[in-house]
Amino acid sequence: MHLQEIAEHIKERRKALGISQEDLASLSDVSLRTIKAIESNKGNPTLQTLYDLANVLGMELKLVIKQLNA
Amino acid sequence: MHLQEIAEHIKERRKALGISQEDLASLSDVSLRTIKAIESNKGNPTLQTLYDLANVLGMELKLVIKQLNA
DNA sequence: TCGTAAAGAGCAATACAATGCACCTTCAAG
DNA sequence: CTTGAAGGTGCATTGTATTGCTCTTTACGA
Numbered sequence: 325m326h327l328q329e330i331a332e333h334i335k336e337r338r339k340a341l342g343i344s345q346e347d348l349a350s351l352s353d354v355s356l357r358t359i360k361a362i363e364s365n366k367g368n369p370t371l372q373t374l375y376d377l378a379n380v381l382g383m384e385l386k387l388v389i390k391q392l393n394a
Numbered sequence: 395m396h397l398q399e400i401a402e403h404i405k406e407r408r409k410a411l412g413i414s415q416e417d418l419a420s421l422s423d424v425s426l427r428t429i430k431a432i433e434s435n436k437g438n439p440t441l442q443t444l445y446d447l448a449n450v451l452g453m454e455l456k457l458v459i460k461q462l463n464a
Numbered sequence: 465t466c467g468t469a470a471a472g473a474g475c476a477a478t479a480c481a482a483t484g485c486a487c488c489t490t491c492a493a494g
Numbered sequence: 495c496t497t498g499a500a501g502g503t504g505c506a507t508t509g510t511a512t513t514g515c516t517c518t519t520t521a522c523g524a
Contacts, residue, residue, distance in 0.1 A: 325455050327441055333457045344470060355513050357473095364472060370481075370511065371397055372438045378457060385395050386456040387403045387448060414500060425483050427503095434502060440481065440511075 328365055330374070335363045337381045352380040398435055400444070405433045407451045422450040 325333075338348055345363065349356040354376050361367040362377075369377075371385075378385055395403075408418055415433065419426040424446050431437040432447075439447075441455075448455055 325457065327445060330441065330455070330457050337459070346470075357514070358512055360472060361512085366473085368440045368442045368511070370438045370440050371400065371444060373512080374441060374457075375397060382460050383457055384460045385400070386458060387395065387400050387444075388454055388456060389407065390452050390454045416500080427484070428482055430502060431482085436503085438481070443482080 331362055331365050334377055337383055341381065348380060352376045401432055401435050404447055407453055411451065418450060422446045
């Protein structure tokens with residue numbers, strides 16, 4: 325999963341939950357400015373920031389061994 | 395997957411591949427100092443750094459919706 | 465058409481990740 | 495015991511993620 329895809333997943337998931345960037349900001353304690361940057365692919369967020377967002381969005385970060393038959 | 399677990403996964407995978415931190419550093423273009431910090435849980439790496447390491451280690455970063463029956 | 469909500473972006477300040485360097489400890493091979 | 499490989503850590507520097515503030519644009523409903 326590339327960096328860009330991760331940003332897209334965040335954005336899509338947020339929309340699927342029907343909340344705004346502003347909502348996500350207050351729920352996650354990640355600043356609105358940072359969320360805007362991430363979702364518009366301007367960012368290279370830290371793991372902590374990504375974790376905070378994923379948590380609010382009911383998502384999970386996984387680091388797994390690549391499968392050959394993927 | 396918590397931040398600490400991710401660090402541990404990196405470390406375990408590196409050892410399973412039988413390479414040193416120094417090897418990983420030169421293969422990934424992430425500095426040795428940064429790898430040391432991450433593996434000893436002192437770090438909050440950026441997504442790019444994590445991605446570079448995962449790539450060399452044959453691992454993949456995933457952001458998925460949490461399953462209820464996990 | 466007007467007003468409002470939502471998202472994108474420029475700018476400056478602050479916090480901290482990434483890096484290089486030096487040094488220490490541990491541990492296994494000789 | 496000595497040596498060398500590997501990992502961990504303190505410190506200073508550099509780069510950049512994070513943040514707040516402000517402004518613009520877009521889209522939708524009154």
